[in-house]
Amino acid sequence: MADSMVGGDVHPYEAMGERLPDAAVAAAVRTQVGVRPDAVRQLSGFVGNQDFLVTTGRGDFVLKAGDAHAVLSEAWACERARAVGVPAPEVVAVDADRDTLPLPYLLMRCLPGGPIDDTDDVDDADEALVAAGRWLRAVHEIEVEGYGLLTASRGPDGTWGQVRGRESTWADVVAHPLGRLPDLVAARILDESLAGRVRAAFAAGAGLLAYGRGGVLLHADLHPRHVFAEQGRLTGIIDWGDATAGDPAYEFGRYSRAGDDSLALVLRGYQPDRDEKFGRRIVLYRVLWSLYALTWEYAAGGDWFAGHVQAVRDGLRTLDA
Template sequence: MTDVEQVEVVAAHHERATLRVGDTFLKVDADQARTDTEVAAMALAPVPTPRILWRNPPVLALAALPGTPLGRLGTPSTASSAAWTAAGATLRTLHNAPPPPWPGRTPDETAAHLDAECAWITTNAVLPTEVVTRNRRIAESALRPWTPAFTHNDLQLAHVFTADNKVTGILDWSEAAPGDPLFDLATLTLGHPEHLPAVLAGYGPDVDLDIIRAWWSLRSLLGIRWLTEHGYDPNTPGCEADILRTQALRDRLHR
């Protein structure tokens, strides 16, 4: 690393930051419990994860993954259908594994969180009330009992790396816990519904598509305040606010 001349800021906000120095990622997190979860989850997960180089709190050093991410929310994905299918198959492997031994969020806890976020969005006039109301109704379908699986719980497409149509690794395990496997599928395809068939070709057909659509609404509603308070714009084209508007329009047209 003595020849490295540049430090790249991958992501940064007041809770944590990720820097890249050559082939090393340095994750700096104010909450070491999150890092504890990430390290433990990567040790348990039966899928490719980054290699831990060292840990010196508050810094966790990870080796860079080969390949490229499936894409990013708000921009078209250039990954092949085969790469998306490989991601679905890898996700099935994760969900078939025994869940981690720490607790996950229950449907009742998620419902309470959703109520609070919808109230905040409406009070602050971030989105039209109709958009919030329709998406809140769509989201209710996801709030049913589920059989807990080993879930990543933040499986954004930017966290899944592939090369030669194979998954080379999955990043950012700090939210991993027992949870609803359909939430992972929904997060992976959020804003990219056109790739859901390819994902399911690898994952398997026993999936309720209405629940995935419900999680699209629910995850987007839960993310609006966090994005706003951490310096991100949820109104960026193709991102959470656009997804909520699209979901509301679809709901209006089908009622």
């Protein structure tokens, strides 16, 4: 995201500017895998990325170009998840220093199957979501230093080093999008009345979001379109670009945007410890994630605001009920 909006401390993505030429993408992939691509097709996605499906005689790949910190953090998250058995994408190559393209990128091997929200077989989709919940528990066993979106450090000699959360406390992670509310109001994305209701809800629920333990790895953008399956078998969890260190409940807050029934399936696989305030905590985190999404989208020059604003309104309505 652009530093003009977030002061460089909320999300590392920057608006991507001009589209990478297909020929340049093909040349970079040929350098990395040693075979000439048969086809290159740009994929839709967040305005802060450029994603391409690249077909070759040695399989299909996704090239994802973006900010160097985001590229390195996503690669690290995929590798850590795969190390504990989670079916995350295999990262074939990372170029954070723009040696083979004008933008940093990672290259991943395509996973079999497809998004469960594209299937007509409800039972197959349900089984995959339960399995995804089980794997999330394994992800949440991975300890990560710091809190918030992952970032990669760079030493004085220019080499890339440790990946960690960008913030010192989870309270800082919760506070950041609340601090961006004036910008969203000034841009007429939120009105002042709605911003005031957000502030009041988080002031009242501050104790619910107090997280005193060390951060663990979160996918932090889990959605049915990021869960892949084939014939009822979970084949992958993709798009780790928003990987975060923090409170596992935040994961469920984000996923709850998919609806109560879908969340129930993930929770069935995960089997979380629940107290009487679990549901309210999830709703607060749903609103928090939606506020982050608004700030990221605005800062990157996008315009996908309506769904996130409605999620904020719906969440506040649930909290008020």
